[in-house]
Amino acid sequence: MNSSHKKSALKENDGIEQPDSISASSVEQIQKFRRKQPTAEELIANILKGDKTALSRAITLVESTSEKHLEKANDIIKGCLPYANQSIRIGITGVPGVGKSTFIEAFGKYLTSIGKKVAVLAVDPSSSISHGSILGDKTRMEELVKDENAYIRPSASGESLGGVARKTRETIILCEACGFDTILIETVGVGQSETAVHSMVDFFLLLNLAGAGDELQGIKRGIMEMADLIVINKADGDNVKRARLAKTEYNRALHLFPIKNSGWSPKVTTCSALHNEGIAEVWETITEYFNLTKENHYFEQKRKEQNQYWLIETINEQLKQHFYNHPEVQKLLEENKKAVQNNEISPFAAAQLLLNMYHK
Structure with a gap:
């Protein structure tokens, strides 16, 4: 037999024709969705109804650096402004590792349990190399993110020195218009530029740890002078004694600073965000501060300074x-x-x- 007529052992069967990798119907739906982007008026109307999705879309527009989004973002801010300023704004800062996310979740859950609507504007540091951010606050606050009366918006700090996102000020207005009466602004960490945070909030809370050079930290001006309340976190287990000692040291240090224009004497307290201990006392102190500053009209004066x-x-x-x-x-x-x-x-x-x- 001629070798040329021999059948090969290798045989390729006809395969099944693969479908298109892109579904035509999916493309059509996506294009339809993109064409139906809500107008500024629609976003404003839905924000005022308390729609979190509309709020998120509006914040994305405000944070955009694109020139084509600027006019629409300004229209939204203008439409929401008359409904803003009905909240209290609390800045929360502290060194990395102090437990800011754990504290904010415990504090936020407490506030929603007493009928408050809480918006958390969490600012993540941006890499100076890749310019990216993890934006993991929603993952860290897994209980609070499921709360109907809470809203968490992580943003990248970008090139902002203050540890505050470039558009945090405008975001506050949108959250207030959406009905959130307590705005918590978490910053990247402690530094000289925390002045930016202090200038956009009504109350400034500094989280600290026990045994971290309390005597030296306590007499540092700048961040200590700005604080209205120092909260020593992780006051649990074997750390309770050290936390109490740190509280005493900070109280001594605060007496060295001049009296604030608000008439408020900064206080020091301890808490364990992990075990939900001391959280209610933190809110009681903040309430005491607001009662005092509204009575002596410092609250209104501070808001005017913020706007300026x-x-x-x-x-x-x-x-x-x-x-x-x-x-x-x-x-x-x-x-x-x-x-x-x-x-x-x-x-x-x-x-x-x-x-x-x-x-x-």
Whole structure:
């Protein structure tokens, strides 16, 4: 038999034809959805009804750096502004590892149990290398995120030095319009730029740990002067004694600071967020503060100062954005970067050159 007529041992059977990897109906549905993006008026109406989905969409628009979203975002802010300012704003800060997320969840659950509506604006640090953020606060606060009377919005800090997202101020307005009467702002961590947080809240709470150099930490100005309440967390188990000692040290340190304009004497307390101990006492202290400041009219004065601060910050932000988006500035900036690197021109002279060109 001729070898050329032999059948091969390898045989390929006809396969089953694979369906298209993209469903035409799914594409149509997605396109239909994209075409039906809600208008600013629709978002405002739904926010005022307490719709969390509309609130999230509006915040996304406000946080967007796209020029095409700016006008719509401004319309939403304008529409919600008359319904804002009906909440109390509490800034919560502390060093990484102090238990901010655990404390906020325990505190938030307590507030919703007494009839409050709580919005948590949690700011995650952005990587200076990848510019990304984990945004894991919803995962860490798994009980609070399921609460109907709570709303958690994690945002990336971006290039903001204050540990506050670029649009946190506008987000507060939207949350207040949505009916949230208690706004908790969690910051990245303790630093000089916490002034930004202090300037947008009514009450500033500093979380701390026992045995972390309490005497030295207690006499540091800046963050300590801004705090209205110092809460020593993780006061449980073998740490109870150290927490009490730290409380005494902080109380001594606070007496060194001048009296606040609010007339309030900052207090120190201990708690265990993990075991839900001391949480109610924290709220009692905050309530005491608000009763005092509303009675002596400092609360209204502070709100006016906040609005003024927001005005200046927004102007600074818009000027910076407009400067760096200017086509001529972008071109000249790249040229001067190389010149500065090669020591052909000083950074100061290059900056003045760019500013002079921008102002023409």
